[in-house]
Amino acid sequence: MIHAPLVVAWCDDLFLQGHQLARWITDYVDLEESLAMGSVAQEHLAHAAALLGACEMNEYERDAHVYERPADQWFPSALSFLPRQDWPATVAHALFLNQGLLVLRSHVQLPDKPRVQQLAEIIRAEQDLHARHWARWVRVFASDPELADEFGDRVAKAAGMAVDLFGFPAGVDGPDALVGDTDPADMQREWAKATTCVLEEAGITAPDLPDTPQPRQPGDTREPLTQVLAELRWARGPGGANRYEVYR
Amino acid sequence: MTSAIEDALAKVEDPEVPVTLLDLGVLRSVTVDADRVVVLLRPTRLGCPGRDRMERDVTTAVHAVDPHLAVEVAWEPLPWREQDVTPAGRAALKDIGYAVLLGGPARCPYCGSEDAKSEGEFGGALCKAPYTCRSCGSTFDAMRSALAALGEA
Numbered sequence: 001m002i003h004a005p006l007v008v009a010w011c012d013d014l015f016l017q018g019h020q021l022a023r024w025i026t027d028y029v030d031l032e033e034s035l036a037m038g039s040v041a042q043e044h045l046a047h048a049a050a051l052l053g054a055c056e057m058n059e060y061e062r063d064a065h066v067y068e069r070p071a072d073q074w075f076p077s078a079l080s081f082l083p084r085q086d087w088p089a090t091v092a093h094a095l096f097l098n099q100g101l102l103v104l105r106s107h108v109q110l111p112d113k114p115r116v117q118q119l120a121e122i123i124r125a126e127q128d129l130h131a132r133h134w135a136r137w138v139r140v141f142a143s144d145p146e147l148a149d150e151f152g153d154r155v156a157k158a159a160g161m162a163v164d165l166f167g168f169p170a171g172v173d174g175p176d177a178l179v180g181d182t183d184p185a186d187m188q189r190e191w192a193k194a195t196t197c198v199l200e201e202a203g204i205t206a207p208d209l210p211d212t213p214q215p216r217q218p219g220d221t222r223e224p225l226t227q228v229l230a231e232l233r234w235a236r237g238p239g240g241a242n243r244y245e246v247y248r
Numbered sequence: 249m250t251s252a253i254e255d256a257l258a259k260v261e262d263p264e265v266p267v268t269l270l271d272l273g274v275l276r277s278v279t280v281d282a283d284r285v286v287v288l289l290r291p292t293r294l295g296c297p298g299r300d301r302m303e304r305d306v307t308t309a310v311h312a313v314d315p316h317l318a319v320e321v322a323w324e325p326l327p328w329r330e331q332d333v334t335p336a337g338r339a340a341l342k343d344i345g346y347a348v349l350l351g352g353p354a355r356c357p358y359c360g361s362e363d364a365k366s367e368g369e370f371g372g373a374l375c376k377a378p379y380t381c382r383s384c385g386s387t388f389d390a391m392r393s394a395l396a397a398l399g400e401a
Contacts, residue, residue: 032378036370039295043374046295118325122294125327125394132398133369245300 004055005075005169006176006184009216010104011048013080015066016225017097018044019232020083021090029087040094040130047101047123049245054108054116054178063244067236071226074219075169078161081225088141089154095134096158099195100165101127103187107179116178135198142203152204159207165191167213188213249314250280256309257287263298263305264373267340272391273332274302276324285310285317290324290332292375293394299323328375329393347379347390354390356381364388369397 021044024037052062079093105127108120141151166184168174175181192209199206219225236242257278258270269275269289279286287306291299307319330349333341338348342357353362361383371378376389377397 032368032370035372036368039370039374042295042297043293046293050294115325119294122325122327122394125398125400126294129369129394129397 001056001061002177004176004178005172005174006166007051007104007108007178008055009075009077009169010101011051012074012076013097014044014048014051014101016076016081016228017079017094018042018048019228020081020085021094023084024087024090036133040133043126043130045244047126050119050123051178054110054113054119059245066244067233067240070220071229072218072220074225074229075172075216076219076225077164077216078222079158079165081222081228082161083224083228086154088147088151089158091134091137091141092151092154092158093161094130095138095198096162096165096191096195098127098130098134099198100162100187100191102131103190103194104166104179107182107187109180110178131198135202138198138202138204148204155199155204156207159209162191163210163212163214164216165213167215170215170217184213185211250278252313253280253285253310253317254278256313257306260302260305260309263301265341265346266344267337269302269306271334271337271340273328273334273337275306283316283318284320286320286322288322288324290326290328292328292391295374297374327393327395330391330396333391341391345388346376347388349390349392349396351396354379354388356384356386357388358386359384 018041021037022041025034028034049062052065057065077097079096082093085093102124105120105124108116110116138151141147166188168184174184189211192211195209196206219229257275258268260269260275261267262269262272262274265272272292274289274292276288276290289302289306303321306321310317310319333348341348345357347354347357354364354366355362356364359381361381363382364379365382367378367380369377371389375391375393377392378387379390380387
């Protein structure tokens with residue numbers, strides 16, 4: 001496996017947010033949104049698997065990575081795993097992570113590995129569709145004064161959690177082989193600018209978004225994450241009957 | 249032998265839509281050696297949940313011809329496009345109520361009108377997008393790639 005701690009940490013985000021978004025298949029907004037969340041969640045899981053594959057982790061290693069890895073080796077952003085968020089908070093978290101993934105993807109540079117570049121381009125196109133979906137919800141919230149206030153409150157809370165988006169896992173050194181010498185602080189600033197743009201185009205006043213990344217903290221110090229991991233392991237079924245990549 | 253294997257693979261259908269993988273543009277190539285068959289597939293979307301089933305169905309089809317052959321299924325990391333659907337595939341999809349976007353507006357598979365309203369980015373499956381026909385009032389899905397949805401196809 002190549003040394004790509006930032007990309008692997010983002011795979012934690014994708015995998016966990018995919019799990020959280022899947023709740024909305026049954027925690028009903030409306031039928032169309034339930035269908036959309038099923039698709040977005042599936043694509044998050046697939047994109048995480050593709051990026052882990054780009055880090056030269058094989059199918060069995062990827063399965064163990066998500067189902068057997070101890071909590072202290074997970075380094076997700078708090079944006080990705082908080083359970084039972086309401087819909088405006090879900091949209092705020094999803095928008096922030098989606099914009100971040102698009103920034104991260106734009107810095108994946110492995111010219112000697114065309115397969116990775118091709119996968120990165122597919123991920124870009126599929127996540128661009130997610131971006132349109134989340135931007136539409138931002139406009140929906142912005143169009144109603146009461147909803148706009150509620151959404152603005154969730155955005156402000158999410159902003160406080162976004163400080164680690166481009167932080168390396170605590171105690172782990174760079175560089176990340178997939179994004180090369182790109183300065184994580186530059187990516188955090190790019191993210192802040194792009195996200196502010198989406199919010200303000202819709203008429204939502206953007207809070208000051210953190211533009212200096214802080215290290216990602218290990219999962220064993222974060223109680224909600226340990227609960228989510230327990231749920232995931234329950235979903236795997238007795239004897240590991242359910243694999244991560246059921247689509248493969 | 250090669251011809252028999254190709255014929256068998258040409259009959260393998262998508263797990264969800266009753267159209268062959270060949271006509272959908274998912275089956276890209278077949279290479280037959282003395283003891284091995286390599287089947288190259290291209291997913292409509294990276295997270296297509298039918299991939300595992302497709303691999304099994306492809307393997308079953310080859311083994312129906314020769315159970316001793318090793319089968320290797322490889323997934324091509326390239327974007328699937330609507331243009332990959334063959335004319336026969338488009339006709340089969342239309343018959344079961346699907347549109348295929350080919351650079352123009354979505355054409356209603358029931359009345360042929362091009363006056364259809366997009367109902368969002370996501371339909372009942374990753375590769376489908378929902379539409380409502382303004383002419384006949386029918387709702388339908390279009391097979392739609394991420395690139396087509398973004399206007400980049």
